[in-house]
Amino acid sequence: MTADLKKKAARQGVPLIDGIEKVTGRARYTADLEHADALVGRILRSPVSHGDIIRLDVSRARALPGVVAVITGDDCPYTFGVLPIAMNEYPLARGRVRYRGEPVAAVAAIDAKTAERALDLIELEVQKLPAYYTSEAARAPDAVPLHDNKPGNVERDVHHQFGDVAQGLAAADLVREEKFSCAEINHAQIEPHASFSEYDPLTGRLTTQTVSQVGYYLHLMLARCLDMDSSRIRVIKPFIGGGFGARVEVLNFEIVTALLAKASGGKVMMQLTREETFITHRARPQTDIRLKLGMTKDGRFTACECEVVQRGGAYAGYGIITILYAGALLHGIYDIPAVKYDGYRIYANLPPCGAMRGHGSVDTRHVFECIVDRMARELGLDPIAVRRANLLQAPTRTMNDLMINSYGLPECLDKVERASRWRERIGHMPRGKGLGMACSHYVSGAAKPIHFTGEPHAVVNLKLDFDGGVTALTGAADIGQGSSTMVAIAVAETLDISLDRIRVVAADTAVTPKDNGAYSSRITFMVGNAAIDAAKRLKAVLVAAAARKLEARPEDIECAGEVFRVGGGAGNQSSLPFADVVAAALVDEGAITVKGSFTCPPEAQGGKHRGGAVGSTMGFSYAAQVVEVSVDDATGRITVDKVWVALDCGHAINPLAVEGQIQGSVWMGMGQAMCEETRYLDGLPAHASLLEYRMPTIMDSPPIDTYIVESHDPNGPFGAKEASEGALAGFPPALVNAIANAIGINLNELPITPDRVIDALIERRRRAKIANALKAAS
Amino acid sequence: MHAPGPPPKKRLLRLNVNGRWREDAVFETELLVEYLRDVAHLTGTKTGCDGGECGACTVLVDGEAVPSCITLAVRCDGRNVETIEALATQGRLNRLQRAFHEKLGTQCGFCTPGMIMAAEALLRRNPTPSDDEIRIALSGNLCRCTGYVKIIESVKAAAGADS
Numbered sequence: 006m007t008a009d010l011k012k013k014a015a016r017q018g019v020p021l022i023d024g025i026e027k028v029t030g031r032a033r034y035t036a037d038l039e040h041a042d043a044l045v046g047r048i049l050r051s052p053v054s055h056g057d058i059i060r061l062d063v064s065r066a067r068a069l070p071g072v073v074a075v076i077t078g079d080d081c082p083y084t085f086g087v088l089p090i091a092m093n094e095y096p097l098a099r100g101r102v103r104y105r106g107e108p109v110a111a112v113a114a115i116d117a118k119t120a121e122r123a124l125d126l127i128e129l130e131v132q133k134l135p136a137y138y139t140s141e142a143a144r145a146p147d148a149v150p151l152h153d154n155k156p157g158n159v160e161r162d163v164h165h166q167f168g169d170v171a172q173g174l175a176a177a178d179l180v181r182e183e184k185f186s187c188a189e190i191n192h193a194q195i196e197p198h199a200s201f202s203e204y205d206p207l208t209g210r211l212t213t214q215t216v217s218q219v220g221y222y223l224h225l226m227l228a229r230c231l232d233m234d235s236s237r238i239r240v241i242k243p244f245i246g247g248g249f250g251a252r253v254e255v256l257n258f259e260i261v262t263a264l265l266a267k268a269s270g271g272k273v274m275m276q277l278t279r280e281e282t283f284i285t286h287r288a289r290p291q292t293d294i295r296l297k298l299g300m301t302k303d304g305r306f307t308a309c310e311c312e313v314v315q316r317g318g319a320y321a322g323y324g325i326i327t328i329l330y331a332g333a334l335l336h337g338i339y340d341i342p343a344v345k346y347d348g349y350r351i352y353a354n355l356p357p358c359g360a361m362r363g364h365g366s367v368d369t370r371h372v373f374e375c376i377v378d379r380m381a382r383e384l385g386l387d388p389i390a391v392r393r394a395n396l397l398q399a400p401t402r403t404m405n406d407l408m409i410n411s412y413g414l415p416e417c418l419d420k421v422e423r424a425s426r427w428r429e430r431i432g433h434m435p436r437g438k439g440l441g442m443a444c445s446h447y448v449s450g451a452a453k454p455i456h457f458t459g460e461p462h463a464v465v466n467l468k469l470d471f472d473g474g475v476t477a478l479t480g481a482a483d484i485g486q487g488s489s490t491m492v493a494i495a496v497a498e499t500l501d502i503s504l505d506r507i508r509v510v511a512a513d514t515a516v517t518p519k520d521n522g523a524y525s526s527r528i529t530f531m532v533g534n535a536a537i538d539a540a541k542r543l544k545a546v547l548v549a550a551a552a553r554k555l556e557a558r559p560e561d562i563e564c565a566g567e568v569f570r571v572g573g574g575a576g577n578q579s580s581l582p583f584a585d586v587v588a589a590a591l592v593d594e595g596a597i598t599v600k601g602s603f604t605c606p607p608e609a610q611g612g613k614h615r616g617g618a619v620g621s622t623m624g625f626s627y628a629a630q631v632v633e634v635s636v637d638d639a640t641g642r643i644t645v646d647k648v649w650v651a652l653d654c655g656h657a658i659n660p661l662a663v664e665g666q667i668q669g670s671v672w673m674g675m676g677q678a679m680c681e682e683t684r685y686l687d688g689l690p691a692h693a694s695l696l697e698y699r700m701p702t703i704m705d706s707p708p709i710d711t712y713i714v715e716s717h718d719p720n721g722p723f724g725a726k727e728a729s730e731g732a733l734a735g736f737p738p739a740l741v742n743a744i745a746n747a748i749g750i751n752l753n754e755l756p757i758t759p760d761r762v763i764d765a766l767i768e769r770r771r772r773a774k775i776a777n778a779l780k781a782a783s
Numbered sequence: 784m785h786a787p788g789p790p791p792k793k794r795l796l797r798l799n800v801n802g803r804w805r806e807d808a809v810f811e812t813e814l815l816v817e818y819l820r821d822v823a824h825l826t827g828t829k830t831g832c833d834g835g836e837c838g839a840c841t842v843l844v845d846g847e848a849v850p851s852c853i854t855l856a857v858r859c860d861g862r863n864v865e866t867i868e869a870l871a872t873q874g875r876l877n878r879l880q881r882a883f884h885e886k887l888g889t890q891c892g893f894c895t896p897g898m899i900m901a902a903e904a905l906l907r908r909n910p911t912p913s914d915d916e917i918r919i920a921l922s923g924n925l926c927r928c929t930g931y932v933k934i935i936e937s938v939k940a941a942a943g944a945d946s
Contacts, residue, residue: 020884027892028880030827030867034893037826195831195839195927196893246829246893247927279833485891485928665887665933672930695836695925703921706931 018661022490022509023244023483032244035199035216036276043201044073044113046265046275047120048258049127050284051102051109054136054354054688055151058100058129063110065126071119074268075127077110081264085226085255087219087455091160091321093152094357096230096260102131103151103319104356105688106284108257113265113273136354136688140293140316143353151319151352160317160350161325163616165332167404168343173308177299181380182310187368187737187755188682189291189316191283192361193698196246198277198285200259202266211266212239215259218252218482219522224514226255227263242512248484249673250360253524254287254322283683283693287322287359290315292331292368300380304391308343311335313369317350318357324350326619327358330365333620335373336403338414338446338627339395344404354688360524362673363447365619367734371755374443374738379751387431388442388742389422392629399716406612407620408452411726413653413716414444417629420651420712425631431746437638438646439747442631445735448622449655449718449727450527452609461602463531464518465539467496470596473587475500475507475543480520481532482512486729487662488528492536494658495722499540500547502567502583518600526727530623531603533658533722539601546597550590555579624718626731627653630671632739636747638766641759643744645675645705648736651712655726660713666729667711674736675707676700680756798859800825801869809856815849816840818856819866827867827896831925838924841897842866848904850923867896870903878941879903888937890928898924902938911942 026032063075078099086092097108110127114120137143143151143158150156174180200215211233217223220240228235245252262275277285293314299307313331317324332346363370381391392414397403399412421442422428431440454462466478477496483489489509497504510516520532544564551569552559563572570580581589590597611621630650636643650671657663680699684691692698717724741752750765791810798805800823807822819825819842828851831839835853842851843865870877879899882888889895898921905912905920912920917938926934 020887021889024884024887024889024892025876027889027895028867028876028884028899029871030825030896032892033826034829036830037820041821193927194891194893195837195925196829196891197831244892246831247891249927279831279836485893487890661887665890665929668930668932669890669928672932673927675930695832700925700927702925703918703931703934709930709932 018657018659019490019494019504020661021487022493034196034244034246035201035214038201038214038243040201040272040274043272043274044115044269045117045120046262046273047112047124048108048261048281049110049124049129051098051105051107051131053102053131053133054105055134056102056131057134058098058102058109059132060128060130061110062128065128066112066123069119069123069126071115072112072123073115074113074265075110075123076264076268080268081230083230085230085260086321087222087254088321088323088325089456091325094257094320096257096264104354106356106690107319108261111261111265113269138353138355138685138688140314140351140353143351151354155352158352160321160352161328163328163332163346163348165405165614166345168308170308170310170343170345173343174297174299177307178302179380179384180297180299181376182295182297183376183753185294185372185753187292187294187371189289189358190361190677190681191286191288191683191698192249192251193695193700194247194249194251197279197282198256198258200262200275201272202263203272204266204270206270210237211263212241213259213263214241214243216245216252217242217259218245218248218484218524219255220482220512220514221480221519221521223255223259226260230260231263231267239513239515242482245482245484248523249362250364250524251287253360253522256285258285279695280690280693283690283698284356286318286356289361289367290317290327290358294368294372296372296376298376298380300384302384304381304384304386304394306339306341306395309335309341310345311369312347314349314351316353316355318353318355320357322357322359324358327360327365329616329619331369333405334366334446335369336405337407337409337620337625338444340397341395355685362670363730363733364525366447367677370445370734371737374735375741378441378742378745389418389427392418392444405620406617407622408609409625410720411624411655411716411718412627413714414627414629416714417627417651417653420714421629421631421649424649424710424712425633427631434747437636437747439634439636439743439745440631441739441741441743441746442629443735443738443742444627444629445731445733446625446627447727447731448525448620449530449624449626449721450622451525451619452605452621452623453611453618454521460519461535461604463520463535463603465492465532465535465601466518466598467539467543468596468598469543469587471591473506473584475502477507477509477536478517479509479511479532479536480517481528482523484523486523486666487659488523488532490662491529491533491658495533495536496540499537500544501565526730529658529725529727530721533725534603535601537601537722538603539599542599542601543597546590546599547586551581551586554581554585554589623720624655624726626727628732628735630732630735630739632736632743634740634743634747636744636762638748641762643679643757643762645707645740647707648709650709650732651714652728652732653714653716654728655718655721656715656724657713658723658725663713663728664711667732668709670730670733671709671736672701672706674733678737678740678755678757680758682756794857796857796860798861799863801865811857813856815842815851815854815856815859819851825866825868829893829896831893838901839894839897841900841924843900843904846904846907848901867900870899878944879906879938882937882941882944886933886937886940888929888934894924894926898926898934902941906942912938
């Protein structure tokens with residue numbers, strides 16, 4: 006990077022390296038790929054929530070002119086999934102259906118109309134079974150198990166205790182316990198799901214281009230479900246219109262599309278409707294939480310006891326991870342002497358839940374931060390002071406064996422306290438206005454990989470050739486978060502060359518080294534480190550070439566701003582421009598390729614207790630935020646006037662992108678807090694459009710002032726940690742706390758719709774009336 | 784049930800797309816977004832929903848921002864349609880494109896073409912919009928990445944820039 010560009014990057018960051026494609030409409034997303042000669046894929050979905058398939062006759066569909074392939078569960082006897090221990094889902098249902106909308110059969114035809122007519126000709130008879138739409142109903146003693154090996158419909162129960170909770174609660178001056186309920190929500194990325202597969206029967210090769218954030222896992226599952234040798238498969242990620250976790254699992258329609266391509270011996274384009282995209286789901290589950298907290302009168306936590314019940318939907322997916330995260334991330338942000346966690350992941354007859362931004366941590370964090378605030382109020386303590394009374398000190402290890410090497414939360418608190426003028430304003434807000442705050446954190450990638458292959462966590466290849474361009478090859482999926490730009494900056498800064506010299510080729514399993522994908526905010530930490538490692542190796546090659554050319558020792562070579570010179574001495578040193586050094590390096594060698602990698606050491610990979618790997622990470626991001634609200638107590642309408650948020654991302658490799666990620670995550674937390682909710686009527690989605698699934702529009706969206714805190718993690722790339730998820734979980738509790746500050750009501754259900762505000766106000770009035778009546782009577 | 788029924792009728796459509804007149808035979812039921820993407824191969828215009836909900840398909844018809852996914856192609860007969868592909872001319876980004884790029888008004892980019900076209904319609908009729916005017920003009924365009932903060936900044940920057 007040139008000195009000018011470097012200064013610019015340090016000050017404000019750089020635009021996305023693929024931004025021009027996006028603003029000109031040239032960026033090709035899956036549905037934009039040339040597919041005029043492809044068949045059209047369509048999926049038949051179960052009309053009932055739970056039942057045994059007693060007849061599935063596709064003969065009339067197959068006979069329809071223009072239909073090329075019809076497939077059912079009989080065509081794929083293999084389950085799929087990302088977690089090897091929890092694969093209990095078939096691409097097309099076999100024997101039993103477990104949610105309304107589950108894929109049952111699929112068609113490839115010459116056009117959409119024919120494919121849709123063919124679906125209508127498929128005859129499906131299902132013998133209904135009792136269906137369960139709440140955790141409570143699914144857990145009832147007489148409930149029919151959705152999966153035979155999971156009695157009571159409990160997919161996984163987790164029981165962890167660290168420290169002496171009974172003793173901690175006994176030592177508290179104040180103990181409070183509350184129950185909360187958080188609605189199920191959806192990622193609602195703006196690009197609907199799509200997948201494009203081409204199978205060539207002459208060569209036996211399959212190419213799939215799809216919306217996946219995890220091309221590697223998809224590649225593995227395509228080999229498994231299509232019974233193909235893995236080396237005959239190629240998975241390519243085109244531009245992706247958002248993910249937020251929607252695409253971190255292998256998804257049924259991706260495998261179905263490939264199965265159709267193989268069955269028809271050609272190309273199949275599958276574009277799901279928005280409704281189907283919602284039904285594919287895999288987002289944040291409906292969650293019931295009971296949390297008990299002990300506090301001394303000066304605000305120190307003494308113990309925490311938490312029970313979480315997640316309604317996980319019909320299949321396992323990432324559920325085990327979600328329920329483990331919900332408990333593991335009670336740790337790692339504050340110093341709590343004792344923590345007990347009981348978690349239950351429940352099967353129900355609804356679309357499967359999965360990972361969504363802030364995976365597993367958000368609802369638990371919400372409840373914790375709300376209760377802390379209420380107890381602070383009760384004790385007459387300032388909410389920020391209570392957080393300060395319970396800070397950790399890095400480096401440290403948590404009770405559940407998570408590694409913390411950097412901890413910028415104190416500075417985050419300082420920043421938002423000052424920026425929001427908290428001290429002057431809290432307690433002096435005009436009627437109907439309030440301030441609230443909360444903290445949150447998140448992992449920078451899971452330190453323990455899902456597949457124990459012994460491979461590094463990330464590998465980046467660099468190629469330097471005659472043209473003087475550096476091509477970075479990475480499997481990391483850029484889904485709009487700017488990971489390819491991050492890789493380019495990491496390489497350019499390490500080599501001290503212009504950013505324009507770098508090309509990034511990402512996420513094509515035939516070309517790029519394997520990468521686990523875009524999830525758990527792993528890319529900046531892991532792929533960033535691998536990119537720096539690769540660039541250092543390339544730099545060593547260039548320095549050696551410059552040394553040969555300048556007849557100096559490599560250790561005396563300095564390189565800066567694309568100039569290599571012999572350092573140390575003053576005056577007229579000989580120097581070489583970058584192009585000459587590249588030419589020298591290619592002599593006798595030709596094109597140079599180097600590889601960099603990154604591996605999380607064993608001490609980062611979590612505790613030895615069951616489930617101890619979940620929550621383990623190389624570094625936590627930390628965030629604090631203050632939310633200002635106006636509450637109309639006649640209508641229950643909440644307006645968010647402003648948000649101040651500070652995030653410790655270790656080091657901002659691209660400050661512009663970090664700001665964008667902070668704003669986006671806070672805003673997504675706002676959607677969950679205020680209006681987002683998936684609702685089902687007897688298992689039928691009642692929310693499956695972008696009108697009925699209400700997310701904030703530009704009209705509802707407040708200014709969000711961001712403050713970047715840099716704690717310089719000793720292991721992070723240039724000291725960096727994650728920036729995309731950590732700030733989300735703080736918004737809902739900061740909002741609830743702000744509403745309490747404004748009008749004195751406590752809300753224990755998400756989302757906070759005007760109805761819920763009004764109900765709470767009515768309830769308060771009713772209680773006041775009763776209290777007055779009792780007073781009068783006594 | 785999709786009954787076989789009589790095939791829909793085709794009609795000759797003559798319209799100006801991005802400065803060039805073209806003639807195509809299109810089904811009367813064909814939507815403008817289908818025409819633009821499948822016939823004119825202008826895939827910059829996106830479909831993000833099942834009809835009229837998200838604004839990703841916003842294009843200009845005679846300078847006015849319309850959702851092309853609920854507009855029949857034949858309704859555009861004799862009219863001027865502009866898509867995102869028309870904005871960059873002579874190797875230069877339009878002021879909104881430049882601002883969305885430089886200010887990170889785009890992240891995943893999927894809503895971006897529609898967002899920029901809606902903003903373009905606004906700036907043509909109101910070169911110096913207030914924050915509220917920007918919000919109203921873009922209220923039919925959903926973005927899931929940015930929280931809209933940098934979108935508003937981008938439109939303001941574009942309004943302040945020389946075009």
